[in-house]
Amino acid sequence: xxxxxxxxxxxxxxxxxxxxxxxxxxxxxxxxxxxxxxxxxxxxxxxxxxxxxxxxxxxxxxxxxxxxxxxxxxxxxxxxxxxxxxxxxxxxxxxxxxxxxxxxxxxxxxxxxxxxxxxxxxxxxxxxxxxxxxxxx
Amino acid sequence: xxxxxxxxxxxxxxxxxxxxxxxxxxxxxxxxxxxxxxxxxxxxxxxxxxxxxxxxxxxxxxxxxxxxxxxxxxxxxxxxxxxxxxxxxxxxxxxxxxxxxxxxxxxxxxxxxxxxxxxxxxxxxxxxxxxxxxxxxxxxxxxxxxxxxxxxxxxxxxxxxxxxxxxxxxxxxxxxxxxxxxxxxxxxxxxxxxxxxxxxxxxxxxxxxxxxxxxxxxxxxxxxxxxxxxxxxxxxxxxxxxxxxxxxxxxxxxxxxxxxxxxxxxxxxxxxxxxxxxxxxxxxxxxxxxxxxxxxxxxxxxxxxxxxxxxxxxxxxxxxxxxxxxxxxxxxxxxxxxxxxxxxxxxxxxxxxxxxxxxxxxxxxxxxxxxxxxxxxxxxxxxxxxxxxxxxxxxxxxxxxxxxxxxxxxxxxxxxxxxxxxxxxxxxxxxxxxxxxxxxxxxxxxxxxxxxxxxxxxxxxxxxxxxxxxxxxxxxxxxxxxxxxxxxxxxxxxxxxxxxxxxxxxxxxxxxxxxxxxxxxxxxxxxxxxxxxxxxxxxxxxxxxxxxxxxxxxxxxxxxxxxxxxxxxxxxxxxxxxxxx
Numbered sequence: 001x002x003x004x005x006x007x008x009x010x011x012x013x014x015x016x017x018x019x020x021x022x023x024x025x026x027x028x029x030x031x032x033x034x035x036x037x038x039x040x041x042x043x044x045x046x047x048x049x050x051x052x053x054x055x056x057x058x059x060x061x062x063x064x065x066x067x068x069x070x071x072x073x074x075x076x077x078x079x080x081x082x083x084x085x086x087x088x089x090x091x092x093x094x095x096x097x098x099x100x101x102x103x104x105x106x107x108x109x110x111x112x113x114x115x116x117x118x119x120x121x122x123x124x125x126x127x128x129x130x131x132x133x134x135x136x137x
Numbered sequence: 138x139x140x141x142x143x144x145x146x147x148x149x150x151x152x153x154x155x156x157x158x159x160x161x162x163x164x165x166x167x168x169x170x171x172x173x174x175x176x177x178x179x180x181x182x183x184x185x186x187x188x189x190x191x192x193x194x195x196x197x198x199x200x201x202x203x204x205x206x207x208x209x210x211x212x213x214x215x216x217x218x219x220x221x222x223x224x225x226x227x228x229x230x231x232x233x234x235x236x237x238x239x240x241x242x243x244x245x246x247x248x249x250x251x252x253x254x255x256x257x258x259x260x261x262x263x264x265x266x267x268x269x270x271x272x273x274x275x276x277x278x279x280x281x282x283x284x285x286x287x288x289x290x291x292x293x294x295x296x297x298x299x300x301x302x303x304x305x306x307x308x309x310x311x312x313x314x315x316x317x318x319x320x321x322x323x324x325x326x327x328x329x330x331x332x333x334x335x336x337x338x339x340x341x342x343x344x345x346x347x348x349x350x351x352x353x354x355x356x357x358x359x360x361x362x363x364x365x366x367x368x369x370x371x372x373x374x375x376x377x378x379x380x381x382x383x384x385x386x387x388x389x390x391x392x393x394x395x396x397x398x399x400x401x402x403x404x405x406x407x408x409x410x411x412x413x414x415x416x417x418x419x420x421x422x423x424x425x426x427x428x429x430x431x432x433x434x435x436x437x438x439x440x441x442x443x444x445x446x447x448x449x450x451x452x453x454x455x456x457x458x459x460x461x462x463x464x465x466x467x468x469x470x471x472x473x474x475x476x477x478x479x480x481x482x483x484x485x486x487x488x489x490x491x492x493x494x495x496x497x498x499x500x501x502x503x504x505x506x507x508x509x510x511x512x513x514x515x516x517x518x519x520x521x522x523x524x525x526x527x528x529x530x531x532x533x534x535x536x537x538x539x540x541x542x543x544x545x546x547x548x549x550x551x552x553x554x555x556x557x558x559x560x561x562x563x564x565x566x567x568x569x570x571x572x573x574x575x576x577x578x579x580x581x582x583x584x585x586x587x588x589x590x591x592x593x594x595x596x597x598x599x600x601x602x603x604x605x606x607x608x609x610x611x612x613x614x615x616x617x618x619x620x621x622x623x624x625x626x627x628x629x630x631x632x633x634x635x636x637x638x639x640x641x642x643x644x645x646x647x648x649x650x651x652x653x654x655x656x657x658x659x660x661x662x663x664x665x666x667x668x669x670x671x672x673x674x675x676x677x678x679x680x681x682x683x684x685x686x687x688x689x690x691x692x693x694x695x696x697x698x699x700x701x702x703x704x705x706x707x708x709x710x711x712x713x714x715x716x717x718x
Binding site for chain 2: 056057060061064075078079082085086089090091094
């Protein structure tokens with residue numbers, strides 16, 4: 001028997017049991033189940049946390065891609081707006097009107113002043129000045 | 138048994154001690170290395186780690202747009218694409234250059250040279266169009282990539298409209314001329330940067346470090362330019378230049394009271410080919426080039442004479458066919474206008490544009506008084522317009538004026554002024570006597586459309602009295618109704634203005650057969666809304682300002698008034714009737 005082997009101390013008053021067995025045997029089944037339950041709960045919570053975290057990461061990646069897409073769409077929109085501006089250039093409109101549609105500028109323009117027909121006031125040059133910011137003192 | 142147990146214990150103990158020392162030594166080695174890494178090489182590793190995990194992206198601001206007075210963009214910036222190549226990855230350089238050449242509009246040999254040179258990176262073409270980028274992507278050439286530039290590409294959606302006025306930008310979108318140059322600081326904005334942590338795939342780590350110095354986009358310039366009036370001015374000027382086989386011309390449309398420039402058109406035809414624009418077609422001659430104004434300058438002299446009180450409106454001056462001054466004979470223009478009595482008042486001199494009468498009136502006014510008014514009208518200074526490269530006038534220094542110089546200056550010879558300077562004088566007459574600062578910029582607007590700054594310019598200064606301005610308006614109205622400017626008449630509106638026909642000066646001498654035809658006026662005469670200058674350079678089929686420039690004024694003013702919804706000033710229920718009615 002080696003020096004580190006279990007050493008038993010004999011006492012006549014006690015039965016032949018190891019010293020640690022002298023205490024009354026505790027009811028170990030309850031803390032065991034509780035511990036297991038606790039560990040399981042923590043594990044479940046951890047899994048849920050990890051799943052949520054993974055989902056958040058995925059969503060953030062998706063958001064990042066969507067933001068990239070958004071930039072592309074905004075850029076496309078700007079390109080289309082530019083195209084509209086190009087197509088609405090007055091030189092192009094006049095060319096189409098004259099060449100394709102055979103239109104011509106009117107020789108004379110009819111302007112009717114309602115003020116002199118029905119007593120209704122018309123905008124005048126003075127009214128134009130009131131609308132336009134004028135820098136004179 | 139006991140002995141055996143004891144030796145086993147000793148061996149185990151020895152092993153434990155050995156292990157202990159190993160651990161201690163290992164600890165010290167690790168600790169030493171840690172100290173070395175942390176304290177001695179810490180900064181170096183910090184930089185390396187920073188490079189590996191952090192990505193710093195420089196953010197270039199979007200250049201602001203230039204808008205016309207209704208908010209329509211005249212210049213704007215969009216994302217720019219460029220073509221780059223990695224010559225080592227291109228397997229068939231010959232075929233690649235053949236395919237790229239028509240798209241990039243570069244000679245095939247030039248492209249071949251680029252993609253066969255040594256190196257991993259070469260620019261093939263920078264800031265190409267969206268269509269070109271799409272075509273190149275479709276080719277799917279190995280080693281040829283489309284990259285997005287950090288700075289944008291400048292677009293002018295209205296094509297060449299107002300090109301000399303707007304100017305242009307360089308490859309990195311820096312303003313190089315015109316409005317683009319003058320307002321470059323406001324348009325370009327301020328760059329920012331973004332710093333993010335990257336994962337092994339080079340993607341941004343969500344929730345990782347994210348620092349940002351925000352980019353400040355350039356502000357948009359809300360200009361005073363009216364797209365429609367600008368278009369009309371360019372169209373009518375181009376027509377006149379073509380019809381008269383001229384070398385170019387200028388039209389400026391301005392609001393007399395505010396100083397807002399509504400249009401500024403310039404055409405320059407090269408000497409080599411009169412059907413095509415010359416290389417200097419971006420030059421804004423309306424403000425850069427001083428020219429001898431001819432009879433349109435008589436208005437300045439008459440206004441000075443009346444305002445100074447040296448000449449009364451009814452005072453008559455000699456207007457015969459010739460006048461001897463300083464040993465030289467001055468003649469009236471050979472335009473068929475003669476004075477029945479040989480004497481005319483200020484109104485008559487302007488109406489029929491008598492050189493002799495203007496010289497006589499100038500003599501009465503005198504050197505000093507005329508010079509004083511030239512100074513008041515700020516001919517010796519720049520107009521202060523918000524454009525680069527404004528030209529100086531050429532006016533002889535006062536003590537050196539000879540009697541002949543006074544006479545010739547009185548009818549617009551022997552001096553040179555810019556079109557903008559001269560139009561400013563007509564503005565002054567139109568608005569009741571105030572000299573206003575012409576300007577293109579109105580306000581600076583941010584991306585949300587909110588005004589960040591309203592641009593301000595020197596306030597108007599009174600230079601002639603209201604009474605003089607009214608007298609001049611009346612005289613100039615007579616020029617159009619009865620005199621040389623009849624072709625500027627617009628049905629339904631009262632027009633005031635003055636014609637001018639001046640010989641072209643080259644190397645200090647008048648060139649035979651080369652003239653500048655001009656008309657400057659305003660409408661409606663009694664309460665002007667538009668002041669317009671028309672100048673046609675070197676017309677060949679006709680030369681007179683009244684025949685060449687006045688019709689351009691009429692066409693531009695008519696469409697501009699219609700566009701601005703300015704009602705006619707003539708009375709009557711139906712103001713303008715169809716000929717058939």
